[in-house]
Amino acid sequence: MTDVRADTFDAMPTRESERERVEAENRRLAEERKRIARDGPKLKGAKLAARLDAAWNRPPGIIGWLATVDHKEIGRRYILTALGFLVLGGIMALIMRLQLAKPDNGMIGAERYNQLFSMHGSTMMFLFAVPVMEGVAVYMIPLMLGTRSTAFPRLNAFSYFMYLFGGLMLWIAFVLNMAPDVGWFEYTPLSGPQYSPGKHTDIWAQMVTYTEVAALAAAVVLVCTILKARAPGMTLARMPLFAWAMLVVGIMIIFAMPAVALVTTVLLIPDRLVGTQFFNAAEGGDALLFQHMFWFFGHPEVYIIFLPATGFVSVIVETFCRRPVFAHPVVVLALISTGILSFGLWVHHMFATGLPRVGYSFFTAASMSVSIPTGLQIFCWLATMWDGKPRFQVPMLYVVGFIVTFVIGGLTGVILASVPLDLQLHDTYFVVAHFHYVLIGGAVFPLLGIFTYWYPKITGRMMSETLGKIGFWLVFLGFHTTFLPMHWSGMLGMPRRVYTYPAGLGLELPNLISTIGSFVLAFGVVLFVVNGVLSLYRGVIAGPNPWGAASLEWATSSPPPVYNFEHIPIVESSTPLWDLDGELPVATGLRVDQKEMLLTTVVAAAPDLREPVPQASLWPFIAACAVGLVFAASIFSAWAVPFGLIPCGIALIAWFWPKDMQRKPEPEIS
């Protein structure tokens, strides 16, 4: 596909004659431009909208549904699918809490319980937390950046289908009683061929591969979109903090995810399927290798979930305190340093494995130092509240709940970073409490807040404020009732991942309280979902900018048209809609007869290229089916890999088949 240089950005001429030639050429082009149909003063409003609609709409029907490359449709699917998995994972958690409500409970047996906690962890980490953040970003980032599409929209579509297939495989396996049963971490040698017969572990390992491929694809899409598709004038310094968070997260995914894909697909599955001995100590392998590689991914994973949430918090704090977040550059640097530090902490998951003690000290220091950038971010949000005038609507309530909750999780994290303390608390309910404070308090609370916040943009209607507030209090109080006692039960000697515990250790009361709390929390989540569904029909019509927010996603209608913006906005500050002097300035001159987006330079966001956007296509779906088939079949036979590569190759060749090198001539204004 050819890229067409933006006319105004020709290289500087070096010689006089050259300059004359270029000027003549520019004049000719300008004459030509006056006649051709591009968005601009002569083509705007309804006439422009009709043309853009014709160019951007996907074909109707089921084929069009499968072929779509619209980031809003894909993002919506991502979010809804992830929420579906959240509900499933939550139900698993409730069943576990019922089993643990009293000591020596016989409600569910050991094997079923082990499947439940493995499914809960795997679902929440791989199928809910990371995908939902990516889904929100895939939907919102192009709107926040003021562009028409993500980069590589077909890759984006492929990513969703890979994710969907991975999730379906795991849950179909669960229904068929083939679910993984050795945890979401699947340590070797327990997950090796000798101690995990059957296909449970292979299902888990391949599910991870699907979701990692999906996450990598989405990360590439997001990073490229953020770096190249920002509206003109949106320099890196003016970029919204959520986009910054997703840029850091995207890069983290690209570095972290291959480690887990490698350890499951390339090392664990061959150990199980073709008799390699990577993890078998008896044959010269090493059981700990798995842990190193798993946590090299696993620890950044936590921040991959948490950093987008800090982006949400920044967005909400800005809008509801009526001012930009205090010390924007500090927050950005905090995001970047958290991202970098997160790759140097993984050994704090392995303090009890007997590695050299000097090394431990390093990881203690590194783990503690993460709280510096996080503490800075917290300060910046609080300073924003101090300087601004907070409005207590539902999203802001979730932010306050986030700070109250997450800081506890962060501080217990500092406790766990100390080797002598961790050796007592590791793998106990104290840790369960800690990471639920960090993941629910730190990521799910902001997520629920941002759903309420962006719901009107996505659906065009507001969520009910009353139901939202009741839901918030149920979620907040239910959460603390569930997880605060777990600190206690952990210190009273309750290890993780036990399907029952004996009476007489003092564990009865904290566990009963946790169980009661979990149902309150679940009820709050149900209320949130009910609110979301009811508001689709009953919500107040939102209008383009119901919260009076500053960023570009509020500059278009709610829900946005398929092409996002009629004209590409021009950005002159970090809070463009608040610093308007009359109309929002726009850049014009994109084709209207074909899908086209404006690419800008990486740092200064100066207009750089007009980039054709691919049409809807079935090939990403077909490619995802082919790749998915190889992954699924390779659980059962190694031969699936060489033979399965054939359909994969065909699908990819068709997908990448070169389009016409000659662009169609542009129509003239009629």
Next chain:
Amino acid sequence: MSGRRYARAALLPLLLGACSYQHYQSDFGAAATEDRQFLTLFWIFMAVCGVMYALVIAFLIAGLAHRRTEAEANVVETGRHHRSHPLMRTTLIGWTALIGVGLAALAIASFFADRSMAEAATNEKLSITLTGNQWWWDIVYNSNDASKTMRTANELHLPVGVPTRILLNSADVIHSLWIPSLGGKQDLIPGRQNDITFVPQKIGIFRGQCAEFCGTQHAHMALVVVVQSYPDFIKWWDHQLQPAVAPRTPLQLAGYQYVTNGPCSACHNIGGTPASGTVAPDLTHLASRKSLAASTMPMSEGNLYGWVEDPQSLKPGVKMPTIGLEPDKLHAVVAYLETLK
């Protein structure tokens, strides 16, 4: 099911014995130097973290509640949204410095606690080798004198005040030894040897548990820890060195013959008899222990009957098969096992 639960509930007070309710298996047990050091450090951390949390919450409340008129706030409505309070920059620097100092203090405290624990570990007086198995503990008391080396299972006896190093191995998957009342945990990893040292300070009975998920019955892989005076400990060791007593009654004899020649002997060892299996817990002094099946249930005649008859229903997935003994054989086996004091 309910009978088993009843039996377990009935024995617990007995097991708890001298130690109080909460200290049986708890970080607050403070029954060894290691756990006491843990508790000191833990409360230091809690204090510092508590102060930091209070500061954050105070700032949050102040930020949300402090009254300001529309005209005072640096918000978009006043057009001053790109400004901020002049002191905020300084406060940010101060806050960063405070976090830095707090963390440095905690890191140093943590480092010194770690060093002192490591030092305590150097002057061991007793060496024990513990091997994790799915889902039980094999325990060997090491001695320079080979005739004093003694093997037992699932019940650890420690002399009070004596630094004891426990060498940790695994026969199958990764386990983790965790005796909260004594101190931190350490993993048992196949192909590696770890170790952990305790200096017990309190006489009593405690409970440890596997802390690394190790398969189906991870929840029932516990062990009883008896901390006793040094003379009591030596007496216990000497007793454990004795071979099993010979059967006296005809019933015991029938049991002896079945156990030592039948399927049991393929896996279990009973000192002084032909039963010399090595893949299951040593039974030489089974009846002297306080619990059965890695602390799944207390030792009692009723539980012995239940366990020998149908281990799979009491601890589903356990490696010991349910053989389906006829009643007379079952009576005989239990009668014999009860003699293994």
